[in-house]
Amino acid sequence: MRLTLKTKSALLTTALVLVLVGATGWWQYRQLSEGYVRLLTEQQQALARGAASDLDYKLAMHLAVVVRAASQAREEVFRDPALQQRFLRDSGLLPMFDGSALVAADGAVLANDPPISRTLNIADRDYFQRSRETGRPAISAPLMARTVDQPAVVMIAPVQAADGGLLGMVSAGLNLLRPNILGDLSRANAGPGAHYVIVTTGPSPLTVMHPDRTKLLKPPPAADSPPDDDPTARDLVTHATIATTGWDLRVVAPARSAYAPLARARQALWQQLAVLGLACGLFVWLATAWMMRPIESLSAAIARLRRSPDEAVKIDTTANDERGQLARDFAALMSELRDQRAETAAILDAAPLGLFRADTEGRMTYVNDAYLEIHRLAREDMADGWIRLLREEIRETVRAEWARLAKGREPVQAVRRLHRADGSKVLISMRSRAVIVDGQVVGHVGTVSDITERTRAERALRTLTAVFDATTDYVVQLDAGGRLTYMNPAARRRTGVAPDAPIEHLTMADFNPPQTLARLLNEIVPAVRTCGIWVGESQVWDAQRREFPVSHMVIGHRDKHGRVEYYSALMRDISAAKAAEQALQLSEARLRTVADALPMRVAYIDADERYRFNNLAYERGFGLTREQIQGRTVRELLGDAAYASVEPRIRAALSGETVTFQSEMTGRDSYVCYEASYIPQFAADGQRVVGFHAVITDITRQKLEEKRLVNLARVDPLTGLVNRAGFELRLTEAMNRTRSTGALMALMYLDIDHFKQINDSLGHNAGDELLRGFAGRLSQTLRSSDTVARLGGDEFTVIMEGLSKPEVAATVAAKIVQAMSTPFSFEQQTLRVTTSIGLAFYQGGTATPHTLIKQADEMLYQAKGAGRNNVQMALRVVEGGRT
Secondary structure, eight states: OOOOHHHHHHHHHHHHHHHHHHHHHHHHHHHHHHHHHHHHHHHHHHHHHHHHHHHHHHHHHHHHHHHHHHHHOOHHHHHOHHHHHHHHHHSSOTTTSSEEEEEETTSBEEEEESOOSSOOBOTTOHHHHHHHHHSSOEEOOSEEOTTTSSEEEEEEEEEEOTTSSEEEEEEEEEETTSSSTTHHHHTSOOSTTOEEEEEOOSSSOOEEEOSSGGGTTSOOOOOOOOGGGOGGGSOEEEEEEETTTTEEEEEEEOHHHHTHHHHHHHHHHHHHHHHHHHHHHHHHHHHHHHHHHHHHHHHHHHHHHHHOTTSOOOOOOOOSSHHHHHHHHHHHHHHHHHHHHHHHHHHHHHOSSEEEEEOTTSOEEEEOHHHHHHHTOOGGGTTTGGGGGSOGGGHHHHHHHHHHHHTSSSOEEEEEEEEOTTSOEEEEEEEEEEEEETTEEEEEEEEEEEOHHHHHHHHHHHHHHHHHHHOSSEEEEEETTSBEEEEOHHHHHHHTOOTTOOOTTOBGGGTSOHHHHHHIIIIIHHHHHHHSEEEEEEEEEOTTOOEEEEEEEEEEEEOTTSOEEEEEEEEEEOHHHHHHHHHHHHHHHHHHHHHHHOSSEEEEEETTSBEEEEOHHHHHHHTOOHHHHTTOBHHHHHOHHHHHHHHHHHHHHHTTOOEEEEEEEEOSSOEEEEEEEEEEEEOTTSSSEEEEEEEEEEOHHHHHHHHHHHHHHTBOTTTSSBOHHHHHHHHHHHHHHHHHHOOEEEEEEEEETTHHHHHHHHOHHHHHHHHHHHHHHHHHHSOTTSEEEEEETTEEEEEEEEESSHHHHHHHHHHHHHHHTSOEEETTEEEOOOEEEEEEEEOSSSOOHHHHHHHHHHHHHHHHHTTSSSEEEOSSOBBTTBO
16 A cells, blocks of 8 residues: 555654654653652662661660670679679669670670579670680670570670689670660661661671561572663662671662652653643644645646656646645756756765765765765775775675665665774764665765764763752852853752743842852852852752852853853752761860869870870879870870880780779879779771770779778787788798898797786786787887787787898897896786797798798797796708708
């Protein structure tokens, strides 16, 4: 069936309209879809990062509480079951955790809070082994807790002994089925139909948190690939890493709820396009039929003339419509055809567009000068010289394809990349149509044009437009008079200008508060005219004319005469950054206030051992201002001698170890003691130490009180002499000194003869008075360096060190016997008493204090046996347990 021109025109026009409308609709939907998906993804990603950051902070705080509890554990807690349970109750862990435990160094669980009846050992747990090997706190992967047989996450911190060994560990658990920082997140609302999921990373990931409890501790399902790369066909999942644990926090939005608005928009769009296509088809058909009616009449007359040249065909040239005009034009055309052919040939040769004519084999039979210039060919190479400009491997394929097309009736349109003989590359657009004579194709005629620069410019413009349309920054262009000529979608949304609303009537005064407008006119615009660009911060209005801060860049574009023709402004909302900066400043001020109010000295020292922060107590302690302390090194502030004593502890802190030690300074009339803690500060990745916190507390009063209590515990309350405990300690110390120096020492063992009879006859008060008098007279007889002790009852001992020979001690003992022979007077009574003394000596060796005491006691019994009131001295010095 042969279609008429009217039918073909109507069908072609209708098809073209439908194709254009459909392509436009598809393109608009694609842009809408991509923009919607991108915006939704960005919003959900921001939600994931915020949730991950918040959870990371909470996990770090919980772990810090466990570490603090571990730092408070002492050795006696691990030995005493009663102290263990009390320690767990007082540790402060239970309000933040669902359970806590005290663990021995071999992994045995010593105590639980809440208590359990089972005996547990966690030595096989990975987190326990990791903490024991590294000496640092650890957070476990999700596991099935043995205490409650429910999924949990456990935090553990080691407890160091005084010698640096491992005493045990303090652990606390978060039950994944109960309300806590992990359990609450599983029930949090992440948007319509969306929820949070946390999984571990690594080769075998496990689910830490999920709204469906049956999926806890199980591998997460693998993500399905969307059909045909359609992102809306699968759930929207965004990820963020929890820095403290390295876990992956995901926000999962089901595809049905996430992309529901997009599906409704797509359905409405196709419905509208279908109605529009039908209406366009009907209108085009009617319009074409009306317009083609005169042409059909003239076409029939011309057809008769072609079939019968001698036939008298009347062509109406008088009609005052399209048919008459076409008839007159046809007659004029026939009379001017020869002249026009000559003129056409001249025009073709001079045309700037490359023109060619090819035979049915594809060989060029005519080309104009522009064609040769575009290809950089000589005229003798016009037939098929362009083939040699193609890559060698495709030449024959292109030649055969062009020969096939040259025989056809269809128009040809192609773009070719040619490599010209001079080494340059060019992109050529070629268009041709068939030349048909008597129904036969006799060749093709067409044009070629160099589209290299135009293609580059169009590509660059498309890229720039796509960037401006996609960016969340605000891009605005204004003419030299300040009127808007362009606003990108982000700027329109923020200022409340509809996407398709005209903006030519708007000026910069419509979007800038008065103070910003004045600044634009007086400062920014003059700076741009002088320098070409201005960068700074300013305030602009949003859709409700509320001011918000932006990072602002204004660029001036000049014409060929150097005058600014129009301006481009790029703005970025920095409200969040400003708020964060203010919050940081407020937080720093609060921290400074709290730190300055603390009585202990607090400072932060970086990895280069330079002070970066200190509180007021630190300044008072050193008598320096904050400016004089910060920036200086520890060595510069403390001096070489003091620095040498703390340098090993600084090295330990910078290697990641928390160090606590005491430092005593004793002068002639002064005593000071400090307790210092060096706490390492790790970087955000938790691997690298960037410095340490020094917390120094003055514990002089506590130390003095301890010394006072210790001294009281070693003094006999009746006589004021050293008691048995003090005597044993000093005897051990004296023997150690003698062992190291090789000097001679003596031990006297003495008592009051017949003291029990005096005590029984005169009473205990009289006995006590006698003991006090005896102790006083004994002390007066001895050297100030000698140690006098009352062991109990009427038994006394004397330790004498640094003797030149045994006879010195014998002489002193004889003086004591003589001194005690003088009567004692008290309470209007006079008592005469005597004393017996045993002497033993020591001058190095492996003898123990017990051996020396035993020898002196034996000598005392010999003195008793010799009639009392005398001195008995061992004949040999005690050595190695023998005399």
